[in-house]
Amino acid sequence: MNTGLVLVAMRLLGLGWYVAASLLIFIVGGVWLDGVFSTKPILTFIGLGIGMIVAFGGLYRMVKPALVRVRKDEK
């Protein structure tokens, strides 16, 4: 068993969770703040935007080292 590769793969197990949760956290936050400041739906959309940026930023950061590692192994 290639332990290094297994470890890299393990990190990718959390990808789906990460994307779902980061979207959810920021959207729910936006909806809540909209309720507080009664600015419906502006902050919800801002939350969605930030959530997407955080989701894809994190996705990139998690996948990149895995790709680098796989390429290294192929060489």
Next chain:
Amino acid sequence: MLASLSRPRVFIPLAIALVLFILGFIFLKGPLEIPGLKIEPLFRIANYPVRNTVIQQWLAMAVLLGIGITAARNPDMVPKRLQSLVEIVVEGLLNLCQTAAGRENGRRFFPVVATIFLFVLSANWLGIIPGVGTVGVVIPAEEAIHHAEEEGKHLEDIHLFMMTEGGNIPFGLTYTLEEGGHEHTSYSISGEEYHHSEEHLERQGLTAGHLNGFLRPANTDVNTTAALAIISAIFVEFWGITALGFFTYMGKFFNFKALLKGNIGMGLVDVFVGILEFVGELVRLISFTFRLFGNSFAGEVLILIIMFLVPVIFPVLTYGMELFFGAIQAFIFGMLTLVFAIMAVTAHGGEHGDEHH
């Protein structure tokens, strides 16, 4: 494949299996009570509610302790069966930790990673022995309805379970809800139906209620998995802080160095990466908790449904699958703890170095 089917050695067992399978599906439908997410306490110790999942956890700990103590009581240079089994498992885990995290860190992480792995494994495997979830106290229908109504459930949404007055749940239980009405074979009855036909059911020697098992797979309780996730997270943060120092470690999340120097572009990126790390940390807790909980709970429900639909032959396959999934889930939980521990003790630059090439 098809050619080998025509051989009697293959064909006869297959045909018998198929016949049993169909007969089971028609005549032997097992009881089906889908377990709820909320678990009633069995008893209380000084106001601390003891649920059946907690007892199962104690059982898992007792089994681990028992095996450990028995194996280590008279250690031999040439190990006997139990001792060599334990040695294989422990050495395997230790080697895994050391190859992944290096010799020193590996030995540091090993106790927690191995404990989590072994505990989850034994809890999962103990959850599929016969008697778990099927032997317990019966909560009478009135009490169950009362509890459910207190939670704001409507009468027709309350699911009760048909059983004989002695509290047994036989295979193929049939009953009628009213005089001369058509026969039911379902094991589940709603609170409303029970209210209407309580006396009639009594005349048939039947009653309804809820079964609160003495034992229930430990990981089907979200409290267990959340506790494991929190323990794992606390250790990971602790290792990170002791390895890098408090301020360096926290610098992962709150990185304002470039911003303070006046480099706004890089500074904003650093702050953003800090947010990513922080969200990642939160998500990890959630994913650890619900991955194990979801798998265990789904496994429990799957076994019950298979028992209900095809009680012959098929459950064996399902049990085998559950054994496999139990091991996989334990491995994943342990390995993820190890992976995050390694990431926590790695200095910030290490991973970045990789990314820039």
